[in-house]
Amino acid sequence: MAEQKKMVEAITPMEEDFAQWYTDIVKKAELMDYSSVRGCMVIEPYGWAIWENIRDYLDARFKELGHENVSMPLFIPESLLNKEKEHVQGFAPEVAWVTTGGSEKLPERLCVRPTSETLFCEHYARVIHSWRDLPKLYNQWCSVVRWEKTTRPFLRSVEFHWQEGHTMHETEEDARAETLRMLDVYADFCEKQLAIPVLRGQKTESEKFAGAVATYTIEAMMHDGKALQSGTSHYFGDGFARAFNVTFQGRDNSLCHPFQTSWGMSTRIIGGIIMTHGDDSGLVLPPAVAPIQVMIVPVAQHKPGVLDKAKEIETRLKQRFRVKTDDSDQSPGWKFAQYEMKGVPLRLEIGPKDIEKNQCVLVRRTDREKVFVPLDNLEDAVAEQLERVRNDMYEKALKNREGKTYEAKSLDEMKEIADSKPGFIRAMWCGDPACEEKLKEVAGVSSRCIPFGHEHEHGACVCCGKPAEKLVYWGKAY
Amino acid sequence: MAEQKKMVEAITPMEEDFAQWYTDIVKKAELMDYSSVRGCMVIEPYGWAIWENIRDYLDARFKELGHENVSMPLFIPESLLNKEKEHVQGFAPEVAWVTTGGSEKLPERLCVRPTSETLFCEHYARVIHSWRDLPKLYNQWCSVVRWEKTTRPFLRSVEFHWQEGHTMHETEEDARAETLRMLDVYADFCEKQLAIPVLRGQKTESEKFAGAVATYTIEAMMHDGKALQSGTSHYFGDGFARAFNVTFQGRDNSLCHPFQTSWGMSTRIIGGIIMTHGDDSGLVLPPAVAPIQVMIVPVAQHKPGVLDKAKEIETRLKQRFRVKTDDSDQSPGWKFAQYEMKGVPLRLEIGPKDIEKNQCVLVRRTDREKVFVPLDNLEDAVAEQLERVRNDMYEKALKNREGKTYEAKSLDEMKEIADSKPGFIRAMWCGDPACEEKLKEVAGVSSRCIPFGHEHEHGACVCCGKPAEKLVYWGKAY
Ligand SMILES: [Zn+2]
Ligand SMILES: [Zn+2]
Numbered sequence: 001m002a003e004q005k006k007m008v009e010a011i012t013p014m015e016e017d018f019a020q021w022y023t024d025i026v027k028k029a030e031l032m033d034y035s036s037v038r039g040c041m042v043i044e045p046y047g048w049a050i051w052e053n054i055r056d057y058l059d060a061r062f063k064e065l066g067h068e069n070v071s072m073p074l075f076i077p078e079s080l081l082n083k084e085k086e087h088v089q090g091f092a093p094e095v096a097w098v099t100t101g102g103s104e105k106l107p108e109r110l111c112v113r114p115t116s117e118t119l120f121c122e123h124y125a126r127v128i129h130s131w132r133d134l135p136k137l138y139n140q141w142c143s144v145v146r147w148e149k150t151t152r153p154f155l156r157s158v159e160f161h162w163q164e165g166h167t168m169h170e171t172e173e174d175a176r177a178e179t180l181r182m183l184d185v186y187a188d189f190c191e192k193q194l195a196i197p198v199l200r201g202q203k204t205e206s207e208k209f210a211g212a213v214a215t216y217t218i219e220a221m222m223h224d225g226k227a228l229q230s231g232t233s234h235y236f237g238d239g240f241a242r243a244f245n246v247t248f249q250g251r252d253n254s255l256c257h258p259f260q261t262s263w264g265m266s267t268r269i270i271g272g273i274i275m276t277h278g279d280d281s282g283l284v285l286p287p288a289v290a291p292i293q294v295m296i297v298p299v300a301q302h303k304p305g306v307l308d309k310a311k312e313i314e315t316r317l318k319q320r321f322r323v324k325t326d327d328s329d330q331s332p333g334w335k336f337a338q339y340e341m342k343g344v345p346l347r348l349e350i351g352p353k354d355i356e357k358n359q360c361v362l363v364r365r366t367d368r369e370k371v372f373v374p375l376d377n378l379e380d381a382v383a384e385q386l387e388r389v390r391n392d393m394y395e396k397a398l399k400n401r402e403g404k405t406y407e408a409k410s411l412d413e414m415k416e417i418a419d420s421k422p423g424f425i426r427a428m429w430c431g432d433p434a435c436e437e438k439l440k441e442v443a444g445v446s447s448r449c450i451p452f453g454h455e456h457e458h459g460a461c462v463c464c465g466k467p468a469e470k471l472v473y474w475g476k477a478y
Numbered sequence: 479m480a481e482q483k484k485m486v487e488a489i490t491p492m493e494e495d496f497a498q499w500y501t502d503i504v505k506k507a508e509l510m511d512y513s514s515v516r517g518c519m520v521i522e523p524y525g526w527a528i529w530e531n532i533r534d535y536l537d538a539r540f541k542e543l544g545h546e547n548v549s550m551p552l553f554i555p556e557s558l559l560n561k562e563k564e565h566v567q568g569f570a571p572e573v574a575w576v577t578t579g580g581s582e583k584l585p586e587r588l589c590v591r592p593t594s595e596t597l598f599c600e601h602y603a604r605v606i607h608s609w610r611d612l613p614k615l616y617n618q619w620c621s622v623v624r625w626e627k628t629t630r631p632f633l634r635s636v637e638f639h640w641q642e643g644h645t646m647h648e649t650e651e652d653a654r655a656e657t658l659r660m661l662d663v664y665a666d667f668c669e670k671q672l673a674i675p676v677l678r679g680q681k682t683e684s685e686k687f688a689g690a691v692a693t694y695t696i697e698a699m700m701h702d703g704k705a706l707q708s709g710t711s712h713y714f715g716d717g718f719a720r721a722f723n724v725t726f727q728g729r730d731n732s733l734c735h736p737f738q739t740s741w742g743m744s745t746r747i748i749g750g751i752i753m754t755h756g757d758d759s760g761l762v763l764p765p766a767v768a769p770i771q772v773m774i775v776p777v778a779q780h781k782p783g784v785l786d787k788a789k790e791i792e793t794r795l796k797q798r799f800r801v802k803t804d805d806s807d808q809s810p811g812w813k814f815a816q817y818e819m820k821g822v823p824l825r826l827e828i829g830p831k832d833i834e835k836n837q838c839v840l841v842r843r844t845d846r847e848k849v850f851v852p853l854d855n856l857e858d859a860v861a862e863q864l865e866r867v868r869n870d871m872y873e874k875a876l877k878n879r880e881g882k883t884y885e886a887k888s889l890d891e892m893k894e895i896a897d898s899k900p901g902f903i904r905a906m907w908c909g910d911p912a913c914e915e916k917l918k919e920v921a922g923v924s925s926r927c928i929p930f931g932h933e934h935e936h937g938a939c940v941c942c943g944k945p946a947e948k949l950v951y952w953g954k955a956y
Contacts, residue, residue, distance in 0.1 A: 033601055036558055037588060040551035042601050045616070048547050069526050073518035074590070074621060074637050075574075080514055096553075097578040098590065101636075102571055102625040110515060112552070112576065112590070123511055123520050138523070142621075143552060147580040158579075159552050 011341075013280050018224045025274055026153045029283045029342050039151035039158030043267070046342065049291035050270055051161060055141060057193060057288065058163065058265065061185055067137040067165060072119040074142075075110040080118045084243040087117060090210020094147045096158075112145040117211065117236075117262060120166040121244035124258075130249045131170050134258060135178070139165040154271035155228075155478050162266035168246065168258040172237070175259035179235040182263040183216045186231035193288035194269070195393035196220045196276050197401055198230060199424075199473060201449030206433050209262075213237040219448045219473065221401040222275035225422025227448045227477040230272050233263035271478070276397050283343025284365055286393060287386040294382060295339045296325040299332055299351030309355050313348065313378065320379055321386075340365060345389045346382065366392045405473075408462055411442060414474070418443040424475045428468040430461035438463050445474040489819075491758050496702045503752055504631045507761045507820050517629035517636030521745070524820065527769035528748055529639060533619060535671060535766065536641065536743065539663055545615040545643060550597040552620075553588040558596050562721040565595060568688020572625045574636075590623040595689065595714075595740060598644035599722035602736075608727045609648050612736060613656070617643040632749035633706075633956050640744035646724065646736040650715070653737035657713040660741040661694045664709035671766035672747070673871035674698045674754050675879055676708060677902075677951060679927030684911050687740075691715040697926045697951065699879040700753035703900025705926045705955040708750050711741035749956070754875050761821025762843055764871060765864040772860060773822045774803040775813045777829030787833050791826065791856065798857055799864075801826075818843060823867045824860065844870045883951075886940055889920060892952070896921040902953045906946035908939035916941050923952040 011028060012020040026032050031047030043051065059069070075098060082088050095111040113119065124136060143161045151157050165182060169175040183200060190196040198218035208215035212234040220230045238257035240246075250256040277284040287293050294317055298310040310325050317323040326335050332349075339347060349361040360378070362371045362385050373381040404423030408414040417425050425445060429435060436447055439462070454471035461468040489506060490498040504510050509525030521529065537547070553576060560566050573589040591597065602614060621639045629635050643660060647653040661678060668674040676696035686693035690712040698708045716735035718724075728734040755762040765771050772795060776788040788803050795801040804813050810827070817825060827839040838856070840849045840863050851859040882901030886892040895903050903923060907913060914925055917940070932949035939946040 033604060035551045035597065036555055036600060037551050037553045040553055042551065042597070043549040044605075045546035045548055048549050051549075052547065068523035069530065070523055071521040071526050071529075071621075071639065073513045073515050073520065074623065075515045075518055077514055094580050096576045096588075098574045099577045100575040100587075102573070109578075110574075119513065119520070122514060126511060127522075143549075145552065161549065 011280065011282065014223065014278070021278075021280075022271075022275060023153070025278055025283055031270070032153050037158070039148055041153055041157055041159075043161075046291055047270065050273070050285070050289050051267055053289040053291065054265075054269065055163070058185070058189060059141070061189070062139050062163075062165065065137075065181070065185070067139045067167075070138045070140055071142070072113070072116045072123070072140055074113060076113050076116075076118055078109045078111065080122060081111055083118060084211050084240055087211035087240070091115065091146075096145050096147055113142075114144055114146045115262075115264075116140065116142075116144075116164055117166065117240055118244070121240050121246055121260075124168050124241075125244050125246045128168060128246055128248050128258060131251050131256075133248060134168060134170045135174060136168040137165075137178075138167065139163055152271075152478075154267055154274070156268075160267050162264050165261070165263045167261045168241070169260070170248075170250075170256075170258065172259045175237075175261050176235055179214070179216060179233045179261045179263070182261070183218065183231070183233040186233070186263070186265055187218045189265075190218060190220065190230055190269075191394070193286060194273055195286045195390050195397060196230070196272060197394065197398045199449055199451050201451040201473070202455070203232075203449060204433075204436060204447045204472070206436055207447055209234045211236065211239060213239065217449050220272055220276060221397075221404060221424060221475075222272070222478065223278070223400060224275070225404045225424075225475075227424065227473075227475040228268070228272045228275070229448075229477065230269055231263070231265040234261060236260035236262065275478075277393050278343070281337070282341030284393065285343035285345060287345045287390050290343065290345050291322060292324050292339075292342070292344045293321045293386060294323040294346045294348050295335075295344045296323065296348045296350065297332055297335045297339075298325065298327055299349050299354075301327060303352045305355060306350065306352060310350050313350060313360065313375070316378065317382060321382060346385055348382075364389050364392070366396070408474075409460075411439070411463055414439065414445070414462055415443040418445050418474075418476070422476065424448065424473045426471060426473055427462035428457065428459035429470050429472040430464055430466045430468040431470060432461070432464065432466075435461055435463035439474060443474075444476060446477055448473040448475050448477065489758065489760065492701065492756070499756075499758075500749075500753060501631070503756055503761060509748070510631050515636070517626055519631055519635055519637075521639075524769055525748065528751070528763070528767050529745055531767040531769065532743075532747065533641070536663070536667060537619070539667070540617050540641075540643065543615075543659070543663070545617045545645075548616045548618055549620070550591070550594045550601070550618055552591060554591050554594075554596055556587045556589065558600060559589055561596060562689050562718055565689035565718070569593065569624075574623050574625055591620075592622055592624045593740075593742075594618065594620075594622075594642055595644065595718055596722070598740075599718050599724055599738075602646050602719075603722050603724045606646060606724055606726050606736060609729050609734075611726060612646060612648040613652060614646040615643075615656075616645065617641055630749075632745055632752070634746075638745050640742050642742045643740060645739045646719070647738070648726075648728070648734075648736065650737045653715075653739050654713055657692070657694060657711045657739045657741070660739070661696065661709070661711040664711070664741070664743055665696045667743075668696060668698065668708055668747075669872070671764060672751055672754075673764045673868050673875060674708070674750060675872065675876045677927055677929050679929040679951070680933070681710075681927060682911075682914060682925045682950070684914055685925055687712045689714065689717060691717065695927050698750055698754060699875075699882060699902060699953075700750070700956065701756070701878060702753070703882045703902075703953075705902065705951075705953040706746070706750045706753070707926075707955065708747055709741070709743040712739060714738035714740065753956075755871050756821070759815070760819030762871065763821035763823060765823045765868050768821065768823050769800060770802050770817075770820070770822050771799045771864060772801040772824045772826050773813075773817045774801065774826045774828065775810055775817075776803065776805055777810055777827050777832075779805060781830045783833060784828065784830060788828050791828060791838065791853070794856065795860060799860060824863055826860075842867050842870070844874070886952075887938075889917070889941055892917065892923070892940055893921040896923050896952075896954070900954065902926065902951045904949060904951055905940035906935065906937035907948050907950040908942055908944045908946040909948060910939070910942065910944075913939055913941035917952060921952075922954060924955055926951040926953050926955065
């Protein structure tokens, strides 16, 4: 019991210091460890298992939609990175440069990829010849490096893991459709699997990806009211294709440039899961990606038959769920606290009295309510309770977002809200980057997105008062 | 038909120029593409799908045996690499150095990991405290970089993909058992799944891994008689643990150093698959890792009912196999050649006459024999034919190895065989590195391994004639 207390006390309450609470959780739940390279982390088994579940789900979705995985080199020669002007301006200041190989100085510096548009384009230029070769729907799972000054586990690191889809299409229409289709894949994944409600929308010019024509985003609100950009999808037009001389013979035999997209989701989303769902007892993991969905805790396990029954249940549930039994000699109380810390969605308790009644107890991580369940239909009951956990998580997160979304009609109002109430602020914007910049300076908020369906409203710019067509969500962001 | 001819003619016959045949295959079968970074390749969808199948199989095996996946940083600070003396001497000459991050020169150089012993040890030092924390059975899937001067696709590249297992154990006995267990996993995988016969044995002192106490290897023979080291497993003793100050409190409360292993298999094995099984028509892929196990080629597909039947068969077979239908308007002959080039293990032909008879034709990639199969039991027939393909591949490879394995009793004999007959040479060795070195100089062969069960024989050293206990396989290697 001493150890249990010690463990629980070690987490800073979230209302006291949200940043410290976050740092405590990533360590106490054994998601990651720091390494001796600044901003590069060790992702421990429990953290990596979450990422593997995310990867497996998304990868299956991508493949259903016809995408193929490839592997591009880790390095980009400086001259290749320099080929697309806006792109290099956006990324060159934050890359790591390899200058020496073995004992010799390299004739040309190589950067460790911060993203792989340039590599994909170089390859596409060699393999795309005819409209029959299109679309090319490639994706890769890898890590990338950006020399960030300030880093935080999962949220912003020098090296991070992600997938990057890069596709080439015959027409602008096809490419634009792909851009939005993949944004929808991300949004559905966040909402249905991760129980994270997201806003879908477009980034403003100043917030878009370096080299893109248009960047679309899904924005989630964390428990503390801050925004997390959780996935992005970019439409490139034929800008990169022109810069990299990617051409194809069209149906009318003319030489054309293909239209391009890219889209990515990263280990950042693990930070999003933590900050959307976690509480003062630790992590709360969405059942779809939880490494352990059901933790079986035998009660009075020294009594005859208890461990056998627990193992029997584990074997049954393993057919459909990720399940483990903790039969260590720690007390049940210690185990309860431990798996709450680790965010296991469902605890299953089984003791001598339960066995007598041919039942067990399911306890949801979200509200700790005990549900007594007959063993006969256990599988269905577990599935039902996991679904309930997911739904409760989603509802709680949605309520948090709705409760922390405000409207502002003037710069003063904007500043007052931004200073006193963390959250999203809905306000009209004229489209002038100067107004956007001023909001950042005066109120400390950035434009998160122009949500779909609100691109053509009528109102007055919250900053300059001039006629404005676009509704924008503003906020402070991770 | 013109296009078919053109395609087939483009491969150099293997007996004419094996190296060129290899290069032709990796390109024509669309496994990889060169990039503008020397020695770094683009692995194309078909090549990457093979690696994903290898990864999925091995990963499931590792997890069954209790291993957990983690992710270590991409970079190693120079001071960390320097901690284990033999290790740094082995790797420092061939690493890529990052010296600049963003616009600033780094205070300490970082190397791009050539292997991750040092990173694992640094982490283990922080998370291992008690004997209760052992064993730690970690693995990671990643890419590593070694600044090789001469590179060849898959076989030797500056960046390559692999898995690296790194485990820590309470006792030497446990660690030694793990080392051999994982070698067995590799050997079984090669033999049963990849149909590649391998020799299991120990590396000599001069061939072992930098920093290891003992290195074990599986050695395969390629079609041309050269050896390919296909997987290695190392026992480290507590050398790294001491250098990195990894300690734990033992059962008797004393402070101990754990005993360590590491083991890896890489994308190199794809080169091994190509060179073990390929022929003048192209790749021959082991069914277990072939991205497409069965390619359905409709015959007279414009006739009513043919395409429907093909699709119906595809839907049925998809439940158990990786299967595709080519209903493009290329001729059946073109398709036959195309999927032979791509090494698809089984072709399924279905035409109007087959439909009438409620049958189809299965054609094995290995011997092109046609097997007429009733549609009623198609699934079992396909499984049986795939098993037959695997067995034929294994037998052919074994016969190749047996036919190209020689014995030598003297240096002259060794030299004569090495000069005239590519293959393995079995010969006794006294254990003196000077003899090993002389064999390399005079006969151009390196020691491949001391096969298990032959460590304590009696004979005379093939080089110096002194008493020798160890039988060694010698050969030229990739
Ligand atoms: Zn304005
Ligand atoms: Zn000798």
